[in-house]
Amino acid sequence: MTSSSEGGAQERDEAQRSAAGRTSPPNLERARFGGTERKPERRHDEAPVSRSDLSRGQSEIVEDPRAKVHWPVLIVSAVVIVAFSAWAMLMPQLAKDTMLAVVTWIATNLGWYYVVTVTLVVAFVLWVALGKEGKVRLGPDHSRPQYGLFTWVSMLFAAGVGIDMLFYSVTGPVAQYLDPPAMEGGTSAAAGDAVVWTMFHYGIAGWSMYALLGMAMGYFAYRWGMPLSIRAALYPLLGKRVKGPLGDGISTIALVGTVFGVATSMGIGVVLLSVGFSLLFGLEQGLGLQIALVVLAVVLTIAATTSGVDKGIRWIAELNLWSAAAMMLYILFTGQTAFLLNAFVENIGRFLVTLPERTLQTFAYEPDGAAWMGGWTLFFWAFWLAWGPFVGVFLARISRGRTLREFVIAAITAPVLCDFIIVSLFGNSALWEVLQGNDAFAALAVESPEQGWYALLGMFPGAMLLIGLATLSGMLFYLTSANSGAMVMSNFSTSIADPSQDGPKWLRIFWALLTAVLTIAMLIAGGVTTMEYATLIFALPVTIIAYLVMLSFSKALRMERAEREGLVLRRRSMAPTGGRAPERSLAQRLERLRSFPSKRQVEQFLDRVVRPAIDEVAAEFRAQGYVVERTTMANAATGVDEPLLRVSMDEQRDFHYQVAMVEAPVPMFGGRMSREIDVYFRLEVFTQTGSGGYDLMGLTKQQVIDDVLDRYEAHLGFLAYSSETDVASVLTPRLQQPTGTLPALGQRESADDEPRLP
Template sequence: MNDASIAPPEHSGSTTPAAHGAPSNPATVPKLPVNWRVLIAAGTAIVALSAWAILAPAQADAVIAGVVAWVASRLGWFYILTATLVIVFVVMVAASRGGKVRMGPDHARPQFNIFTWTAMLFAAGIGVDLMFFSVSEPVSQYFAPPSGDGQNMEAARQAVVWTLFHYGITGWAMYALMGMAFGYFAYRFGMPLSIRSALYPLLGRRIHGAAGDAVDTAALLGTVFGVATSLGIGVVQLNYGLKTLFGVPENLAVQSALIAVGVGMAVVSCVSGVDKGIRRLSELNIILAIGLMLYVLVAGRTAFLLDAIVMNIGDFVSRFPGMTLNTFAFEAPQEWMSTWTLFFWAWWIAWAPFVGLFLARISRGRTLRQFVVGTMTVPFAFILLWISIFGNSALDIVVGGNTEFGDVAMNTPERAFYSLLEQYPGATVAAAIATFTGLLFYVTSADSGALVMSNFTSRIEDPNQDGPKWLRVFWAVTTGVLTLAMLLVGGVTTLQNATLIMGLPFSVVMYLIMVGLWRALRVEVSTAESGAVASRSAVAGRTGRDTHWRSRLSRLGAYPGPRAAQRYVKDVAAPALETLAAEIRESGVAVTVETVPVEENPALQQTSLHVDLAPERDFLYRIHPVAFPTPGFGGFRTNPDSDRYYRLEVFTATGSLGYDVLGYTSEQLINDALDCYERHLEFIRLNHEHPGSTQIGLPTAETGVWAEGAPTKEDAP
């Protein structure tokens, strides 16, 4: 539905490459194991369906149409209810105390500044299908609204609002849900960047078995049909664009050639690793799209369009609640529902894993509240402007008496966008830009779609890794074959129908994801209630207990170097934790203390105390050296010749608590560790009604996010 290049960002923002298992030397990158059960199950279903559609198109068309009719008449309410509940859920998460939780460790901060982040959210919000529907749907809703008579002022007023409804907040709420699930479990708990990870609070370790495979298969089937639908729409629209520019005929042969070209370019991108180039082309697309929008705004009736934008905003806000839950129970426009609302909801559901993965990739370090607000407002703001300008421009032409244009927009929607551009001066140049823009969006959709599907069929432990290249090629080709098969059966309509059917299984998965995420966030909130995250001011005050004030003042003005940090770990911190561990072992609990070199700087060491509390969340207290730039003030610097100084910060399993213990006495350090341990036990007690619920795949002292590596300066508080 909306284009999003899923290539890893240039700056991943991870703690270190090793912190997530990504080798620093490309030559040592391990081969990723393929999840053969998911690949075989989904691949077989798709290949079989494609073969059936190609060999018996009439039968396939009839069966698909029959199933769609049954879904629309019997399960339309389910799609409507699901879409509404997703909106309510993500808003509740953002407004709750869980909204303060970060998509990453406690100390993580956004890897991208607000301008770059919103720009990438903006990039995810436009695709070739938006060009397709921004003209054709308003005209179609004007002539054939779901209720009431068409071709009047009320129908014209509702037409753009219905289009905004189908392309607006509801879909982005689905993207926000999946993005939260991906980012929260992957970046906060070091779990695989996979849908099954979100079900850990419900299924536990069973996510690694058949249950997790079933979830990934459902997501994969929905994604491949969602991507195929966008590619099919792009192909037929590009075919007409080439006809307008060069006289190329509109037929299946040309569309097949376009599919082959698009798949070929996607394969080259996947194999040669030119994802950065594709991403730059996506940015170029946005510039061109904005240019097209401003061109129509200026060349058309500018004052009318600005008035219409303001009116559309008011109508959308006032009518949205009723539209969201409107099942048309008395009017029962079954065909309209399956063609529009149900199709769009299924399409958004199918694309949710795809775009959600991209959104998670660019949002590490942000709070869930920031993520939801940004995802549901920034892209929609652009979509609102785009649809209002193009949709109202088209309606203005139709209401003005140009019935021929209206007939084209409604009955041959792939021609609608170009037909609108023909109404303005410089139409040929505008059509060329539109064709180029659509082609690039088509290619980047195919490329990133293949990348995501290869991830779904691989066993990837590192959130920053992607599936093997040969698997990306397989999915690029498979998606192209499926697109061709559906076009053979009945064109874009059949693709829409297939998407509506395939979105149904994953809609059930979305309910499971909401329950799993809510349970995990309830545990997060209980950590705050138990005081698991210490008050920094209170902890800072602890350094003064039984300490002379001159010592405290000297410590505040010190900027110690690596030798001082290393000496403290060896002489004070490690022995203190060993002393505490010996006492805890007396109660029969398994405790380990480990002092190991820091991977990115072997000259430094970190020391950790790990208490095994299975089946609940283990306790981890780690003292880890974190480098900071030495400030240009302070007369008490102990490391005046270096531009870096070190803090020994306390880390728990979810990240840094943000305070420095370098300079604590052995007794103070033991008391601090005991305070953290006491709060951790209280946190487990508060969750006693659900045994085992505190363990959400969190890392242990040996294998977790903080087992190796230190936070980067971007992660530093």
């Protein structure tokens, strides 16, 4: 549930995004700049080279506000998956051998490429989070998060962590202890490094991929009103071409990679859960039980998927976190508590110290280095890459209003820490048994990871209770991934204008069924090993998407930087308050601190002071040759038509000045505490990226005029800085400029005098 003020803010967000995507009406004549030649119109297939171009993305990408199925993407992706599934089912041994040959070639020849790609992704997201652009929000400047911190972190963790982590939390450390990549196995040095390798594979690298795609898609969706999709995130790089075959190809690659990633997680999950169901209910283990669990899971997934994010996925995510926490506490306090805590601290320290070395490690000097990389690090990197578009969309879907810094830091810390706790507790519990001489358990954990995982649980007091809790937790992990996966697959194969909406329910059901078919096919073709091969192969094209997204998003962030830096650039004639709240007298400031106006009072002030001031500015602009649009924006939340002034800047981003009525809670402190009312109303100034954060109530007409001019002059500074810092690229070359001198930004038809407004 959201409060009335939150509902009003959401309505304001929608109105603001609509305004950001609009262009000047066609009947308004463009201003001529003193007879000089104008910049040519941008061709429809050119990529944006300024924020004015970027603001057209909503109208250029979205033709129909209704959700429409992308039939080319849907059909091609479905054909690829069905063909692969049929091949794996009809010729399982050939499929397994062929994929093994391809994986061997990739591990030998392209291992370095995977390593470099993941390293660059980690560096990029840290650069965004720690840089000045980290303050930019996934939405307008005034937007705020929809979910509370605990719920948000729960959904981050549950959506990005699959049941595969439980599967590898035992077999990974034991395998690295017995047969490490670059040291003698079975030693104390190997033991100290064993769990750290699994923590590394489930650590910052993978979540950085999620953060990259999530923040890029969320930024363009919520800040610029574009669809929540990969192709929208590439709009600054490819322009309107993202709507054509090129965009369809990118969406198809992302969708196929997502299906294989989710299917791999589902396959590993049913292999693991089949052992738990066998122990709990006495069922016979084998392929039959695994297929039955896939069918059962699909039925539950369809039921949960149709309930949407706020009901099904949110409830499962929170229950998942609580069940996993209960399982971890049980293992900690009924197992070797002192050893587990000591080992966890040492694991964290070793992970942090060796992270740079492991990130760039390829084992080029080890005889079997390529084989080890293909079976472990490269598989995990491919797995994260395949899951990247899927989890990225889901994370963006639940993170509206968060800053880029908050989004990235939370994504690479909170869920990663939860991963580390699970891996360390399970891995070190397994290592304790191996170090005590339990060779039979060590062999079982390596040869049959699912049996080894449940064998470890059977060693704790109250084994059946723990096995039941672990099976429940694993089932919730599985359902969360499958549930959100079906939703995201539906979104990838649909054109959706509103980022808050999802694809049609029938399409979610279709993808849930098709993913189940692919899972069963890979189980028949060889089980977990075949799934690892397929993931490593089909994730390779996704790496290209990662590079394109980094190029596209960095270009958009340069535009954000240009706007921020432009606000501090001032000509000598500019007022010192440009871009900030207007100066008030002492009496005005004291009155403002103790005044909480009602809606009627704000409407009267709007009609008496603000509208006449904006009308006067608009009239003077027109008199001096500017092309001006003076209109209103309907506010569904308040029922008030809000004044909007838009000054055409030719091919640059138009100047946008809108005054909006915003509901705010009355503070219970200050010069006068109000006990009679709970909310009051403010008149805030909005630009194309959101609220300026200050209130116009109580100003004089002249002060409002001065504020409009200060904002306009700050906008000129932004455009000047933007044009100086815009950088062309190979994919997005700078538009050819005509011969002759370009006019100054904002120049009028007659440039003899500066504007003189009363």
